[in-house]
Amino acid sequence: MKEIKPFASKIWLSSPTMHGEELKYMQEAYETNWMSTVGKNINEVERITAEKVGRKYCVGLSSGTAALHLAIKVCGEKLYGQPKVGHGALEGHKVFCSDMTFDATANPIAYEGGEAVFIDTEYDTWNMDPVALEKAFEIYPEVKLVVIAHLYGVPGKVDEIKAICDRHGALIVEDAAESLGATYKGIQTGMFGTVSILSANGNKIITGSSGGMLLTDDEEVMNKVKKWSTQSREDAPWYQHEELGYNYRMSNVIAGVIRGQLPYLEEHIAQKKAIFERYKAGLQGLPVRMNPFDEENSVPNYWLSCLIIDESAMCKQVRGEKEVLYISEPGKTCPTEILDALAKYNAEGRPIWKPMHMQPIYRMHPFITAQGNGRARTNAYIDEGAVADVGMDIFRRGLCLPSDNKMTAEQQDVVIEIIRGCFDE
Numbered sequence: 001m002k003e004i005k006p007f008a009s010k011i012w013l014s015s016p017t018m019h020g021e022e023l024k025y026m027q028e029a030y031e032t033n034w035m036s037t038v039g040k041n042i043n044e045v046e047r048i049t050a051e052k053v054g055r056k057y058c059v060g061l062s063s064g065t066a067a068l069h070l071a072i073k074v075c076g077e078k079l080y081g082q083p084k085v086g087h088g089a090l091e092g093h094k095v096f097c098s099d100m101t102f103d104a105t106a107n108p109i110a111y112e113g114g115e116a117v118f119i120d121t122e123y124d125t126w127n128m129d130p131v132a133l134e135k136a137f138e139i140y141p142e143v144k145l146v147v148i149a150h151l152y153g154v155p156g157k158v159d160e161i162k163a164i165c166d167r168h169g170a171l172i173v174e175d176a177a178e179s180l181g182a183t184y185k186g187i188q189t190g191m192f193g194t195v196s197i198l199s200a201n202g203n204k205i206i207t208g209s210s211g212g213m214l215l216t217d218d219e220e221v222m223n224k225v226k227k228w229s230t231q232s233r234e235d236a237p238w239y240q241h242e243e244l245g246y247n248y249r250m251s252n253v254i255a256g257v258i259r260g261q262l263p264y265l266e267e268h269i270a271q272k273k274a275i276f277e278r279y280k281a282g283l284q285g286l287p288v289r290m291n292p293f294d295e296e297n298s299v300p301n302y303w304l305s306c307l308i309i310d311e312s313a314m315c316k317q318v319r320g321e322k323e324v325l326y327i328s329e330p331g332k333t334c335p336t337e338i339l340d341a342l343a344k345y346n347a348e349g350r351p352i353w354k355p356m357h358m359q360p361i362y363r364m365h366p367f368i369t370a371q372g373n374g375r376a377r378t379n380a381y382i383d384e385g386a387v388a389d390v391g392m393d394i395f396r397r398g399l400c401l402p403s404d405n406k407m408t409a410e411q412q413d414v415v416i417e418i419i420r421g422c423f424d425e
């Protein structure tokens with residue numbers, strides 16, 4: 001490999017990109033003293049987001065996680081009724097959930113006392129496998145709620161999953177935290193759940209520094225979520241409470257940042273797409289593939305560019321609970337070696353989100369693959385050549401590449417050269 005100098009300033013995985021209008025709206029909030037959880041910025045974020053996605057109602061909340069919590073809770077109450085205080089809405093109930101996702105997708109099921117049953121991933125879009133979902137309904141026909149995510153901004157197999165859920169009378173909570181702006185058959189993600197959510201966390205395609213949005217077409221759901229998010233105050237002269245409350249409402253200052261970012265969503269997507277295409281072209285000829293999507297039916301938002309290494313080009317890599325070792329081999333590599341190389345030159349990549357069924361916190365939960373019940377899983381299986389399921393395999397062979405929209409083409413060419421160097425003979 002020819003001499004490469006480390007980047008003078010770090011190349012990030014995905015960092016906030018501001019444009020100026022954010023400051024204007026924050027300042028407006030400041031100068032008019034709407035510094036709380038009420039104000040024009042919140043109203044505008046809700047209006048513009050609902051319109052952009054195509055949903056009737058949007059509720060601005062403090063985070064995507066808060067939005068998921070209330071989405072899952074409201075579905076739980078729809079299905080099983082209002083729980084007693086101190087009890088969750090899903091107690092005694094199983095919920096099907098995407099397995100290869102960020103843990104914020106799954107945790108709110110536990111907040112409400114439910115048990116997540118993790119559904120394995122498919123190779124076509126790296127999202128929930130409809131075949132495994134159908135298997136899960138065979139094993140647990142009583143389940144009435146399914147939580148799906150669109151990983152890295154790539155829409156999952158929406159039609160297949162919706163058809164299965166309809167057939168079994170199950171509601172869907174759609175986690176579109178990573179996929180704002182992505183479409184499936186021309187329809188925006190965020191349209192496919194009974195309740196759907198978005199995130200405006202610092203590393204997402206647009207950001208408020210934090211923040212989340214809940215989307216629904218159901219007026220009752222919208223009203224309930226709004227009420228719960230502001231401590232469940234009843235319409236009375238004093239603080240009157242009939243239900244459990246939360247402090248989950250979006251701040252009008254944060255909303256100012258999101259409001260300033262929303263007009264730049266399409267520009268960010270175009271930049272992310274260019275990054276994806278540049279990797280795809282630049283890595284051609286290597287035994288790797290970019291993260292796939294359904295080119296006929298879906299348009300991702302290209303939030304993160306990822307790659308997966310062919311099995312034949314994997315060197316030995318052994319992951320323990322928190323540490324990893326690998327053995328370099330000429331012509332071969334592994335995600336760890338590539339991540340190490342990137343870090344050496346001051347660029348940030350990341351392993352694929354470690355599947356939920358492999359996480360210590362969820363290891364005892366049921367896990368369903370296309371073959372049925374997933375077999376017992378221990379770290380021994382993460383070893384080379386002992387792959388039990390799709391999620392584990394993608395985690396083992398895949399990684400997220402630096403995907404920051406402020407990375408220049410020249411910088412990206414260097415990143416590509418660093419990756420190519422890992423496959424040198």
Ligand SMILES: *Cc1c(COP(=O)(O)O)cnc(C)c1O
Pocket residue numbers: 063064065066101102104105149175177178199200201210211212
């Ligand atoms: C970021 C993210 C969330 C959580 O959103 P926050 O706004 O950070 O709380 C949930 N699900 C997925 C898939 C995410 O990537």
